[in-house]
Amino acid sequence: MESKKEFRREMKEKLAKMNKWEYEQSSFEIARRLFAGREWKEAETVAVTVSIFPEVDTLQIIRRAWLDGKQVAVPKCVPGERRLDFRLLTSFTQLERGYGNLFEPKTEETAPLSPGQLSLVIVPGLAFTKGGHRLGFGGGYYDRFLAGYRGEFLALAFERQLVPKLPVEAHDVPIPKIVTEKEVYRSC
Numbered sequence: 001m002e003s004k005k006e007f008r009r010e011m012k013e014k015l016a017k018m019n020k021w022e023y024e025q026s027s028f029e030i031a032r033r034l035f036a037g038r039e040w041k042e043a044e045t046v047a048v049t050v051s052i053f054p055e056v057d058t059l060q061i062i063r064r065a066w067l068d069g070k071q072v073a074v075p076k077c078v079p080g081e082r083r084l085d086f087r088l089l090t091s092f093t094q095l096e097r098g099y100g101n102l103f104e105p106k107t108e109e110t111a112p113l114s115p116g117q118l119s120l121v122i123v124p125g126l127a128f129t130k131g132g133h134r135l136g137f138g139g140g141y142y143d144r145f146l147a148g149y150r151g152e153f154l155a156l157a158f159e160r161q162l163v164p165k166l167p168v169e170a171h172d173v174p175i176p177k178i179v180t181e182k183e184v185y186r187s188c
């Protein structure tokens, strides 16, 4: 557990070394690959986190979803139950600082969506293996959510987030597709 925590810190440090233009260009190439894929084209409702640097930029993904006539769902943490509630986002002004200082939807201004209403979930993570193992922020929010989710899901990552090996636990849900600025890695 301690080693996971240490590894998270190292990974955040490594990612934050990216300069703005590397970050922008890689995020753009990741988004372009995502938009070219079947999962994106078929999705009516896309669930995605609101990125903060140095996470892969998702704001351009949200804008593009709106332009394409897709619905956008963003998560709100329910820390007591370690659960994620997805809510329909129709404007960036519906966001506020929430749990962990991340951006979350304002409950008074957004409607809840059930997991069954989501067609594609973009899963965040700090580090991945090409085989689809994922290390998240900690908290197990996405692993718990994915355990009961039956739709499509994938992850976006910079090549520098790929590692040869990660500690795997029984509850870790493997990610079938990881889109980077260079490649799309499929594992199932």
Ligand SMILES: Nc1nc2c(c(=O)[nH]1)N(C=O)[C@@H](CNc1ccc(C(=O)N[C@@H](CCC(=O)O)C(=O)O)cc1)CN2
Binding pocket: 049, 050, 051, 052, 055, 075, 076, 077, 099, 100, 102, 103, 124, 125, 136, 137, 138, 139, 141, 142
């Ligand atoms: N942009 C973004 N939004 C996201 C996520 C994400 O990875 N990125 N999440 C992805 O899941 C969820 C938030 N997950 C979080 C997980 C842990 C902590 C947090 O504060 N952790 C403490 C340790 C808490 C513990 O161990 O119980 C810490 O880091 O100090 C915050 C948010 C939903 N929103």
Ligand SMILES: Nc1ncnc2c1ncn2[C@@H]1O[C@H](COP(=O)(O)OP(=O)(O)OP(=O)(O)O)[C@@H](O)[C@H]1O
Binding pocket: 004, 124, 125, 134, 135, 136, 137, 138, 139, 140, 141, 142, 143, 144, 147, 169, 171, 172
């Ligand atoms: N499906 C689950 N059921 C019960 N407990 C779980 C489940 N998934 C994760 N947990 C617990 O949540 C805690 C955090 O899990 P872990 O360190 O794997 O988070 P993570 O995968 O890095 O984060 P996240 O899924 O939020 O991105 C651990 O104590 C783990 O046992």
